[in-house]
Amino acid sequence: MTLLAPETAPPPVPRFDLRRLGLAVAAPLLAIVVALAVAAVALLVSGSNPLTVYARMLEAGTTTRSLVITVNNAVPLYLSGLAVALGFRMGLFNIGVEGQYQLAALLAAAAGAAVTLPGPLHLAFVLLVACLVGALWAAVPAVLKTTRGVSEVISTIMLNVIAAGIAAYLLTTYLQEKVAGSNNSRTPRLDESARFPNLDPVLHALGIATPQGTRLGGFVLVAVVVGVVYWLVVSRSRFGFDLRATGLSPSASVASGVSAKRMTIVTMLMSGAIAGLVGLPQLVGHSYSYGLDFTSGLGFTGIGVALLGRGSPVGVAVGALLFAFLERSSATLQRIDVPSEIYVIMQGSIVLSVVVAYEAVRRAGVAQAERAVRRAVDPEVAA
Amino acid sequence: MTDVPVVRLAGITKRFPGVVANRDVELTVRAGEVHAVVGENGAGKSTLMKILYGMQRPDEGTITVRGEPVRFSSPRDAIAAGIGMVHQHFMLADNFTVLENIVLGAEPTRHGRLDTTGARAKIVELSTRYGFGVDPDALVEDLGVGDRQRVEILKVLYRDARVLILDEPTAVLVPHEVDELFASLGGLRAEGVAVIFISHKLDEVLRVADAVTVLRRGTTVTTVDPKDVTARQLAQLMVGSELPTPETRESTVTTVTELTVEHLTVRSPDGRTVVEDLSLRIHRGEVLGIAGVEGNGQAELVEALLGLRASSGTVRLGDTDISDWTTRQRREGGIGYIPEDRHRQGLLLSASLWENRMLGHQGRAPFSKGPWIDRKAARTDTERIVREYGVRTPGIGVPAFALSGGNQQKLVVGREMSGDPSLLVASHPTRGVDVGAQAQLWDHLREARRSGLAVLLVSADLEELIGLSDTLVVMLRGRLVATLDPATTTPEILGSAMTGAAA
Numbered sequence: 083m084t085l086l087a088p089e090t091a092p093p094p095v096p097r098f099d100l101r102r103l104g105l106a107v108a109a110p111l112l113a114i115v116v117a118l119a120v121a122a123v124a125l126l127v128s129g130s131n132p133l134t135v136y137a138r139m140l141e142a143g144t145t146t147r148s149l150v151i152t153v154n155n156a157v158p159l160y161l162s163g164l165a166v167a168l169g170f171r172m173g174l175f176n177i178g179v180e181g182q183y184q185l186a187a188l189l190a191a192a193a194g195a196a197v198t199l200p201g202p203l204h205l206a207f208v209l210l211v212a213c214l215v216g217a218l219w220a221a222v223p224a225v226l227k228t229t230r231g232v233s234e235v236i237s238t239i240m241l242n243v244i245a246a247g248i249a250a251y252l253l254t255t256y257l258q259e260k261v262a263g264s265n266n267s268r269t270p271r272l273d274e275s276a277r278f279p280n281l282d283p284v285l286h287a288l289g290i291a292t293p294q295g296t297r298l299g300g301f302v303l304v305a306v307v308v309g310v311v312y313w314l315v316v317s318r319s320r321f322g323f324d325l326r327a328t329g330l331s332p333s334a335s336v337a338s339g340v341s342a343k344r345m346t347i348v349t350m351l352m353s354g355a356i357a358g359l360v361g362l363p364q365l366v367g368h369s370y371s372y373g374l375d376f377t378s379g380l381g382f383t384g385i386g387v388a389l390l391g392r393g394s395p396v397g398v399a400v401g402a403l404l405f406a407f408l409e410r411s412s413a414t415l416q417r418i419d420v421p422s423e424i425y426v427i428m429q430g431s432i433v434l435s436v437v438v439a440y441e442a443v444r445r446a447g448v449a450q451a452e453r454a455v456r457r458a459v460d461p462e463v464a465a
Numbered sequence: 466m467t468d469v470p471v472v473r474l475a476g477i478t479k480r481f482p483g484v485v486a487n488r489d490v491e492l493t494v495r496a497g498e499v500h501a502v503v504g505e506n507g508a509g510k511s512t513l514m515k516i517l518y519g520m521q522r523p524d525e526g527t528i529t530v531r532g533e534p535v536r537f538s539s540p541r542d543a544i545a546a547g548i549g550m551v552h553q554h555f556m557l558a559d560n561f562t563v564l565e566n567i568v569l570g571a572e573p574t575r576h577g578r579l580d581t582t583g584a585r586a587k588i589v590e591l592s593t594r595y596g597f598g599v600d601p602d603a604l605v606e607d608l609g610v611g612d613r614q615r616v617e618i619l620k621v622l623y624r625d626a627r628v629l630i631l632d633e634p635t636a637v638l639v640p641h642e643v644d645e646l647f648a649s650l651g652g653l654r655a656e657g658v659a660v661i662f663i664s665h666k667l668d669e670v671l672r673v674a675d676a677v678t679v680l681r682r683g684t685t686v687t688t689v690d691p692k693d694v695t696a697r698q699l700a701q702l703m704v705g706s707e708l709p710t711p712e713t714r715e716s717t718v719t720t721v722t723e724l725t726v727e728h729l730t731v732r733s734p735d736g737r738t739v740v741e742d743l744s745l746r747i748h749r750g751e752v753l754g755i756a757g758v759e760g761n762g763q764a765e766l767v768e769a770l771l772g773l774r775a776s777s778g779t780v781r782l783g784d785t786d787i788s789d790w791t792t793r794q795r796r797e798g799g800i801g802y803i804p805e806d807r808h809r810q811g812l813l814l815s816a817s818l819w820e821n822r823m824l825g826h827q828g829r830a831p832f833s834k835g836p837w838i839d840r841k842a843a844r845t846d847t848e849r850i851v852r853e854y855g856v857r858t859p860g861i862g863v864p865a866f867a868l869s870g871g872n873q874q875k876l877v878v879g880r881e882m883s884g885d886p887s888l889l890v891a892s893h894p895t896r897g898v899d900v901g902a903q904a905q906l907w908d909h910l911r912e913a914r915r916s917g918l919a920v921l922l923v924s925a926d927l928e929e930l931i932g933l934s935d936t937l938v939v940m941l942r943g944r945l946v947a948t949l950d951p952a953t954t955t956p957e958i959l960g961s962a963m964t965g966a967a968a
Contacts, residue, residue, distance in 0.1 A: 319836050323820075323827045330813040337773060337802065337810035338825035339793030448866070455867040458859030 109443040110390060110400070113436035120431040121424055130420050138418060143411025147293045150285075154298065156399075156406035157305045157363045158377070162384025163391055163398040164312050165357040169234075171316060171393045172329040172349050178223060178238030179357040180381025181245030186215040187361030188249045188269070191372035192257040194365075195270040204275040208366060209304075209359065216358020217351045219245060224350035228343040234350070242381070253374065268373030278304075278366040301363035308356060309395040315352075316393075325349060357381065386433040392440065405429060469532055471496045471659045472517070472548070472628050477526035479512055481870070486512040487523070488684040494628065494676075497657045499650055501670040501691075504680035504703055505759065505925040510663050513680070514630050517661075518550045519543035530628075549621030550630040555613050557605045564588060564601035567620045584623075591622050595652035611642035615649060622658075629653065630661045635669055636760070647673045665703070665758055667696040667964055679703055700758070700960035704927040717750035718935050722783075723919035724770075724888050729778035731765045731943075739765040740776070741943040747888070752910070752920040754934030754951065756927075758963050762943035763923045764805060767892050770921070771795060771802055782888060796825055801886035803878055803894045805923075807870075811877045814866040818858065818876060819847040821865050826884055850879035855905060871902035878906055882913055889913065892923045907933060927959065941965050 122132035142148060162179050169176040190212035199207055223237040259270040280297040292298065316322040327335035328345050336342055360380050365372060387405055391398030412425035470493045477490040487509045494500045504510050515521040517528065519537030528535050530546045537543045540550070557566050568584050585601055592599045597615045605613065614634060621629055635643050650660055650673060664670050670677055671691045679686040679702040686702050694702075724747040731740035740762040747753045755763055769776035772792040780788050787795055796802065802825070804810035812821055823832050823843050831842040847861040854875040858868055865873060878894060894910070895903040910933060914920060924930050930937060931951045939947040939962040947962040 318838060318840075320827050320833050320838055321836065323823060323838050326816075327813055327824060327827075330816055331809070333809045334811060334813055334824065336792065337771065337804060338827070339791070339796045341791060341793070448864075451864050451867040454859055455863055458857075 106392075106443070109392075109439040110397070110436060112439040112443075113390070113432055114404070116435035116439070117428050117431040120435075121428045124427050125420070125424060128421070135415065135418075135420055135424070138415065139408075139411040142414040143407055146290065147296050148410050150292060150296050150298050152403065152406045152410045153302060154363070154367075154406075155409065156402040157299060157302050158360050158380050159383055159387050159405055160305050160399055160402035161308060161356055161363075162360045162380045163387030163402055164308060164395065165353045165360070166384050166388035167391060167393040167398050168312065168316070168325075168353045168356065169349060170329070170388055172325045172345060173332065174346060174349055174353075175235045176220065176223075176238055176350065176353045176357070177235055177385065178220060178241050178245075178381070179353075179360065179384050180379070181238075181242035182216040182219045182354050182357035183360035183381055184249050184376070184378065185219050185245045186212040186358035187365050187376060188253060188257065188372045189215045190358075190362065191269040191272065191365055192252075194272045194276045195259075195371070198273065199275060201275045204273065205278060205366060208272070208276050209362065212358040212362055212365075213355040214358070216356070217354040220350045220354025220357065221347070224347045227350075228346050234346075250374075253372070257372075259371075266373050266375060268371045270371065272366065272370045276366060277370060278363075280367070297368075299363050299367040301367050304359070304362075308359065309399060312356075313395045316395075321348070360384070383429075386429060389433055390436050404432075469496075470494060470529075471531055472661075473529040474513070474517065475527050475529070477513065477516060477523045477528075479516060479521065479523050485683050487516070488682075490526070490680070490683075491685050491688075492678055493688070494659045494661060496627070496659050497654050498675045499654055499660045499662055499673055501662045501664060501674035501677045502680060503663075503665055503667065503670055503677060503699065505665060508680040508703070509683040510680055511632070512683075514550065514632060514661070514663060517543070518548060518630060544624050544626070547625060547627040548630070549624060549626030549628070551614070551617045551621060551632065551634065553633045553636055555617055557613060557616060559604075559606040561605060562601065563599055563603050563605060563608075563616050563619075566605055566616060567601075567623050569620075571624060587623065588619060591619055594656065595622070595649060597649060597652075609642075611638060611645055614638070614642075614646065618649070627657070628659045628661065630663070632663045633665075634662070635664065635666060643669065665760070667699045667758075670699070671696060696964045697957065697961045700964050701957065704925075704959065704963075716935065717915050717917075719749045719751075719917065721749045723747055723749045723751075724921065725779070725781040726770070727779040727781075729766070729769060729776055729780065731762070731769045731774055731776045733765070739943050740769065743778075743943070743945055745938065745945065747919040747921060749887075749917045749919050750914055751935045752914055752922055752933050754930040754937045755921070755923045755940050756930050756937060756949075756959060756963060757940035759925060761940050763940055764892070765943075766940070767805070767890055767921070767923060770890055771800065793828065797829055799885070799887035801881035801884075801889040803881050803889065803891040805892035805896070807873055807877050812865045812873060815864050817864060818851070818856075818861045818868075819843045821876060822847040822850065822861075822880055824880070826880070829884055846883065850876060850883070854879040854909065871898040874898050875902060875906065878909060882909060886918065889918055889920045891920060893925065894922070895924075895926065895929060903929075939963055 125132040125135055143152070162183070165179045166176055190208050193211045194204065194208040197207065219241065222241060223234045226232040226237050227234050253269070254267050257269050258267045261268065278300045281300050281302070282292055282297055285292055285298055316325060324335065324340045324345060327338065328340055328342065332342060361376065364377055369376070383405060387398055387401040390401030390404070408425050408428055412422045415422045415424065472494045474490060474492040477487050478485070479487040490509065490513055492502070492513070502510055502513070512521065516523050519540045519542050522538070528537070530548070535546055558569065561569070564581060564585060567588055568581070573580050573584050588601045597619060599612060599615050599619060605616065608616065618629065634646060638646060653660055662670070662674060674691050676688055677691050677699065678688040679699065681703060726743060726745045729740055729743045730738065733739050743766065745753065757763055765774060768774040770780060772790060772795045778788070779786060782798055782800065787798060790798065808814060813824060823838065826832055827838060831846065832839050844861060850856065851858060851861060856872045856875045858872060874895070881889060895906050898906065907929070910920065922930065922933060931954060934951045937949040937951045937954060938945045939949065941963065946965070949958060949962070
């Protein structure tokens with residue numbers, strides 16, 4: 083331990099908090115720098131100049147068209163990240179977002195196509211079905227965990243496979259609409275009343291011209307609402323306090339009166355409900371039906387996004403936008419003979435280095451807090 | 466036996482923030498000797514053993530092994546000096562064989578490949594010499610607890626240990642396994658291995674030990690020959706023989722019963738009865754002290770009262786039957802809880818002090834407004850506790866882990882006294898707390914008792930029990946075996962009641 087000079091005055095409390103905030107931002111930044119360095123090595127090995135490539139990515143990624151697409155693609159990643167992050171906050175690992183959203187999107191598409199309702203009600207009905215299906219599918223691992231002690235990590239992973247099987251079966255049997263001249267199996271298209279309006283009028287009003295064929299999906303508003311609700315519930319509600327307490331110390335929270343079983347079930351249901359929304363920006367935004375070609379993999383990318391965001395709604399948003407930006411900006415690299423898979427390398431190294439960076443920053447924070455207390459409590463025995 | 470001690474610890478002192486864990490401890494162990502170290506939990510046994518095993522460094526004092534002064538910076542150094550330790554909780558890989566577990570970390574290799582022939586021969590030889598009867602190819606998951614323990618011991622002997630530290634080895638064993646262990650210790654003794662035996666089960670210590678060193682409050686009381694002492698005398702040495710003079714005070718005990726427990730029975734997950742048909746009654750303004758050697762069901766009784774452990778029987782708070790209540794209902798119904806292990810049950814270590822203030826009170830005024838929490842109220846009330854209980858901290862935003870043990874405990878006690886509890890369940894409320902903080906916490910408890918709080922106090926500290934209790938009961942093997950008047954209790958009476966010897 084370092085010997086502090088006796089004249090070192092205890093720092094005022096606000097500065098101490100500011101430094102903690104600095105530490106919180108340091109970790110993701112550090113991770114991104116490391117990831118850029120790792121990707122640079124991969125680029126050098128494959129014979130490209132990393133600086134050229136990064137410049138090109140920045141250029142391609144910041145056009146109006148790219149930015150709109152980035153926001154559109156970030157929306158499902160954000161929802162997926164929030165679903166995972168909610169579990170993380172209480173030490174629960176919902177790896178099953180993938181299966182939850184696939185099943186939810188399929189059944190929401192089928193249910194939405196099967197009913198006729200007036201405008202907003204129809205849309206609300208589709209969203210509700212998606213949330214319910216996601217929650218119910220997530221209830222399976224929750225019940226298995228609370229009654230039989232089955233690890234949710236294992237059960238959610240296995241349920242992903244089962245969900246994919248059920249979805250494929252239902253899609254090719256009961257829920258299929260025959261489309262002449264196409265091999266694609268898909269559900270019937272949703273009526274106009276169940277489609278989410280896009281935000282292009284808003285952009286135009288702001289004086290931003292969107293290029294032909296690029297639309298800013300309206301679902302981004304839903305994502306913002308979900309983010310705000312998430313923050314209110316986790317940071318400001320009694321339920322959120324119980325949730326975070328359980329994540330920090332299961333034994334202490336049980337002693338404080340939290341029911342571990344109830345928490346597991348409620349959290350898993352909420353996580354599943356958010357997961358149910360992941361496929362909807364596509365469903366109610368532009369595809370209007372669920373088919374064999376429906377986007378997959380968002381549930382797994384969401385785990386990385388949640389890790390990057392550390393369970394904070396703003397952090398998860400930054401993570402989702404970053405991943406969407408990297409994907410979009412690397413898409414054009416093929417034109418300069420750089421494989422666009424460089425995006426996968428970056429994404430992977432960000433996730434890996436963020437885990438390391440957060441641990442490093444956590445330790446720095448611990449040491450800093452202990453120093454501060456020691457300094458304030460006995461300035462003369464600071465050794 | 467030779468006369469050169471194989472291990473000698475002299476003047477060992479170890480301080481942690483706010484508490485002295487070991488003060489001037491002396492321990493001399495000879496070859497071929499089973500040397501018991503006894504003392505209540507918190508007396509400093511585990512710190513001492515961690516120092517001897519190189520897991521912690523003493524602030525003062527010397528360690529001598531076979532006459533040579535040594536300095537250990539890690540268990541590796543201790544192992545190199547021939548000192549091995551068997552932890553209370555086994556550290557074995559279940560899906561490995563006995564042999565694989567034993568060589569793990571010291572794998573013999575030839576041309577870079579695992580070569581087990583030499584290891585096998587050595588294990589068989591050791592097992593035969595000490596009469597362990599362990600099959601090197603058995604899978605550890607197929608072994609019983611006694612066999613696993615022998616594997617742990619073999620693991621240490623395999624590394625050529627001449628000094629073996631056994632940390633509460635009998636805690637996990639059933640009686641016939643204890644007999645087998647003691648037979649094995651006989652084999653080790655005959656081969657000149659020194660065994661340091663940590664325990665607080667006095668009858669076992671007297672059966673097996675050649676010498677007994679007693680620790681109390683971090684320092685050595687004495688080293689005795691087990692032939693010269695009785696269990697009762699050892700118990701007195703452990704708890705201390707100078708009785709504090711209980712200050713004369715007017716009784717605050719009222720005639721209103723606050724807690725009634727009838728026929729409470731608690732079983733452990735493996736089906737043993739740990740609290741048996743226990744009944745007690747605490748009035749408002751009364752402190753009921755529970756004395757007893759640790760591990761006799763006190764912890765289980767406390768957890769059952771809080772609803773943390775399944776139990777049968779009736780528990781009434783005032784006139785209300787709360788037997789079927791959840792932990793939250795009980796806490797919100799007015800039960801305060803100072804847990805034995807504040808790190809495990811009392812605090813969210815990485816959360817701020819003001820968030821810890823809400824723990825256990827999150828559903829109650831002033832912290833909850835409908836479904837929301839009131840952070841401002843939490844901060845304000847945390848400031849109050851910091852002020853009234855003298856918690857030494859730079860602010861209420863610091864994480865709880867940064868505080869010293871005594872200050873953490875002040876926060877916990879302050880929190881549990883808030884929100885008008887009618888019953889306080891306090892388990893070792895001043896354990897691991899420095900003397901100054903201890904006196905302050907006692908004053909707060911007395912103050913609350915005066916204002917009508919009923920207190921169930923479990924403690925290993927005799928001074929605390931006698932100084933605070935209005936009624937003192939003794940718990941042994943899950944039952945209340947004696948009721949004593951703290952004003953007239955002597956260490957002799959208490960010692961014999963605690964060990965179950967006829968008074």
